[in-house]
Ligand SMILES: Nc1ncnc2c1ncn2[C@@H]1O[C@H](COP(=O)(O)OP(=O)(O)OP(=O)(O)O)[C@@H](O)[C@H]1O
């Protein structure tokens with residue numbers, strides 16, 4: 608499966624979400640994971656480097672830029688999950704990844720400047736779905752304020768997103784120091800505070816995006832995808848697909 612964590616708003620939490628989901632798949636689903644860092648800022652590559660320096664369980668990572676479609680398809684032959692972290696712009700790598708991704712998560716903070724990007728993201732997703740109609744794309748609201756008086760902002764953000772054709776996850780992340788504290792040393796919230804609320808947020812987002820209710824169901828889904836030889840055959844005709852099945 609290829610999960611793209613993308614969007615054109617800087618600082619919305621793309622790298623943070625991509626890294627924490629990668630750690631969840633690695634640690635709790637025992638999946639083979641590779642992260643693809645398409646951002647010249649190298650946020651995710653630096654996080655992996657910090658993991659390696661601190662001798663934490665290894666997660667593979669490559670840096671790829673530009674027309675990465677074929678690279679992703681070949682990586683998919685070797686790993687259970689490919690997690691692509693695109694930087695905060697609409698660039699070629701993001702569109703190329705969207706042409707083959709099975710899942711796309713687009714984090715947004717409940718802030719006006721983030722919500723202004725929804726319209727353009729809806730256009731990009733709509734275009735990519737013409738060639739990749741099975742892709743499941745969702746907005747996810749991140750870094751939410753926890754004060755009850757601010758809850759209206761979260762609801763309003765979800766309402767803005769839901770006026771478009773793209774799914775909006777019920778699951779969100781709240782603004783919590785553990786996200787910032789964990790990434791400094793290459794950790795994830797699941798490794799730093801496995802019983803904490805942030806760890807549960809990451810599990811909930813992943814379960815909802817992959818339409819499962821438990822880690823066991825997610826593992827079953829990964830096994831099914833591994834057994835399905837058709838992944839990686841995007842862009843071929845129905846008759847070609849049939850012949851591949853035989
Ligand atoms: N739920 C959260 N609570 C608290 N801090 C968070 C949360 N999510 C992300 N952050 C913090 O917000 C900052 C920006 O996050 P991140 O680097 O993931 O954004 P980004 O979308 O990848 O940015 P860019 O567009 O520059 O790549 C980081 O310091 C990260 O730790």
Ligand SMILES: [Mg+2]
Pocket residue numbers: 621622623646650692693694695
């Ligand atoms: Mg980033």
